[in-house]
Amino acid sequence: MNQAAKPETFPTPEVSEPPPKRPFKLNPALCALALFGLACLAGTAVVLWPQAAGPGGLALLISITIIGAILLLSLTSGRLTPAEAPARLFGAALDADPIPCCITAADGSVAYVNPGWRRMFGHSPAGGDVLPVAGFAGDAETAQRLYRLVRAAGLKEAREEELKLRGVAGKWVHVAATPISPQGHTSWRVTDASPRRPLMPGVEGQRHSVVVQFRPMEAARQALLPLIEGGPRIPRFFQDAPVGVALIDGSGKIFEANTAFASITGADPKRAWEKSLFELLRDQSAQETRARLTSLRIGEVSRAPVDVRFRPGNERTAQLFAGRLNPSEAGGAVHAIYLIDTTGQTALETQFAQSQKMQAVGQLAGGIAHDFNNLLTVINGYAELLLQRTPATDPSFRDLNDIRSTGLRAASLVRQLLAFSRQQTLEPQMLSVTDLVADWSVTLRRLIGDRVKLRVEHGRDLWPVMADPTQLGNVLINLAVNARDAMPNGGTLTLRSSNISVEETKAQGHVLMPTGDYCMIEVEDTGIGIPKENLGKIFEPFFTTKDKGHGTGLGLASVYGIVKQTGGYIFPESEVGRGTVFRIYLPRYVASATSEPAKMSEPERPQAPRDLTGVGTILLVEDEDAVRDFAVRALTMRGYRVLSASGGEEALDLVHSHEGEIDLLISDVVMPSMDGPALVKAVREIKPNLRIIFISGYAEEAFRNSPDRPEDFHFLPKPFSLKQLTTKVKDVLEAG
Secondary structure, X not given: OOOOOOOOOOOOOOOXXXXXXXXXXXXXXXXXXXXXXXXXXXXXXXXXXXXXXXXHHHHHHXXXXXXXXXXXXXXXXXXXXXXXXXXXXXXXXHHHOOOOEEEEOOOOOEEEXXXXXXXXXXXXXXXXXXXXXXXXXXXXXXXXXXXXXXXXXXXXXXXXXXXXXXXXXXXXXXXXXXXXXXXXXXXXXXXXXXXXXXXXXXXXXXXXXXXXXXXXXXXXXXXXXXXXXXXXXXXHHHOOOOOEEEEEOOOOEEEEEOXXXXXXXXXXXXXXXXXXXXXXXXXXXXXXXXXXXXXXXXXXXXXXXXXXXXXXXXXXXXEEEEEEEEEOOOOOEEEEEEEEEOHHHHHHHHHHHHHHHHHHHHXXXXXXXXXXXXXXXXXXXXXXXXXXXXXOOOHHHHXXXXXXXXXXXXXXXXXXXXXHOOOOOOOOEEEOHHHHHHHHHHHHHHHHOOOEEEEEEXXXXXXXXXXXXXXXXXXXXHHHHHHXXXXXOOEEEEEEEEEEOHHHHHHHOOOOOOOOOEXXXXXXXXXXXXXXXXXXXXXXXXXXXXXXXXXXXXXXXXXXXXXXXXXXXXEEEEEOOOXXXXXXXXXXXXXXXXXXXXXXXXXXXXXXXXXXXXXXXXXXXXXXXXXXXXXXXXXXXXXXXXXXXXXXXXXXXXXHHOOOOOOEEEEEOOOOOOOXXXXXXXXXXXXXXXXXEEEEOOOHHHHHOXXXXXXXXXXXXXXXXXXXXXHHHHHHHHHO
């Protein structure tokens, strides 16, 4: 079996014998110095003892001294002292270096330029050498890069940038600024950075003959850099850009990518070039991207983006732009890819679309609930009338009671629909969340059973809120029941309350919730959790993951509607296998200067049975015949005289023709031709003190916001029972 080839190594040769001794050479400088010293000593001796030497000897010594001095000067004038050697050699190397180089002082002035610098930049208008800040183009991009270089030089930091030359169209150079002295001197070196085609299969360009060993990908890429460094590449300016930038070949192979590109796509930034762009995208996005790249012509940049999604595990979204750099003989191409992260924008659009859909479904549910309330009013009302006339021993009594019970259950479902559509009647009061949670915790413990532990954590000094305590109790009940069903083997249900300030609201990151002060209620369980694909659907009506017959799908829909109608916000967070938490944000109640301070709600006390019979004349206006007939019979049984009309025009005729007093007007709000508010306006021109009760399947709040509403009226929502109708009439007449 063949073994992998090992890289060739070159062993160090063994030393078999000592190196030969260098031949002895006389140093002329030392000889001249010695000769000069001897001549000086001899001259001194002749001066001190002139009798020891004749005139000839004196002349000979003087000549030797002069010759030694001349020889020493001539030899040392062309040599370097030890201190001068590095500086002279460094200067000579820079002069001979073909790479343009300039050295600037701390104040930015030129201390040195080599001939290569003068060949590239010439001379300044004043005749001197060109400064680094004056040799490059004046466009905004180049100026910004040049500023970073100058700033780095001032801070004595090394930096590199790619700049465009002045006066040479499309000419880019690589500039490196390096501090070289404690006094602030900076070396500026300029190398060519003009783009050339990458050396790839099927692409024309300069070729190099190299020998490459097979090493890990990072090392192999470093070895192959000479092949592509002369071609298209990402400038260093874009490495830290917030936009993803990459270069790919015709097959989608990435051979250059910046940090943002790796972050958006989820690729390893150190190994991004191992992946194909199409491997990072989902199938649909990969097909659209491939089609867009194929359609581009040479030098063309796509105007319209491609909305792309990435492989499972990377939930980011992005817009992809592309530009084709050069053709390929093999049918491929080199493309520049640009990615703009749109994850936040997509999340906002999804939330907005979900809100719009919920509003549309809510309007539909409200319309259905209105019509259904009329039917339930008749069904439940006549069932009550029959039960009052049927003794308990009658065999039909049980059947009538089942009809009434079923009708009440149907009315409960309609209330949930109205809660979801935010069209139910609320009775808001200023209340304490701490008291609310404490009051309902007893009921919640009975609902969740013994296998689920209820833990309550109250916040301190909670702000008051304005809400309907009964409806908020229904919110807690629905969430608790769902939590119980999510913990079939038992677990813990935790209720928490706390204040959320303006600063904390901003940190929450909920784009659809305005900043402000809120009181937050958390309902957390340790159940099975909600899958991510279902998390965005849980508030939709009739959506349920429970088995058939174990849920209507209106529980969370009504929770959503109650919270939204109260002016609050609710956000779920869940992880499969770890549980779910619902966070409810209720606005802090602050009494205005003009309004009277609201009183805290108090628990209702049981009332003794009261007499609901009465006297007086009532005008009843209802376009639904069955509802009108039931109401007439119910009021007549309690002793009232009832005038009935099926519409507004008929009711006006009765007001004009009736000779006696009319004590109360009961009218439906929505009627054909003339609706309830228009009827009341016309009647009060005749009888200004007439008391009014409106009945409707819509919410009282929606009617109160109408510009045509009367100043003083009472409201009774449908479906109403016999007792509710007679009690309301009794209260209004006694109050008058």
